[in-house]
Amino acid sequence: MEIAVDPKLLEILVCPLTKTTLTYDRQNNRLISEAAGLAYPILKGVPIMLIDGAEIIDEIKANEFRGLFSQRNP
């Protein structure tokens, strides 16, 4: 099996809520979704891509998207 290794993993990962690209916050070891105002933690090297487990970094954006999410998934 031949595996094409691509180190630019961040180009293909997206926020599960907004489907926008993520940036890696090295200082706090987490993945930032600017669009959703959320940060997904990386626990022991494993990214936790769950909305409920994300840290809110922008209250306004996060509330906006959480509102949409709640309506779709009551």
Add this chain to the structure above:
Amino acid sequence: MEIAVDPKLLEILVCPLTKTTLTYDRQNNRLISEAAGLAYPILKGVPIMLIDGAEIIDEIKANEFRGLFSQRNP
């Protein structure tokens, strides 16, 4: 808030089972754990880092590690 962006995300992500580094299989859009003989899918841009959701790519290694895992988590 200042964010240090590091594109080398693969250097910090590990297999949840073996804690070893992963490689990105671009062709099949999944993260390979050579040590565990498993591949973690990336569904719609979101990596699913669950042992139960991983695809077995090496039966011998996967069985070895699944055996250990089952003993720890019966």
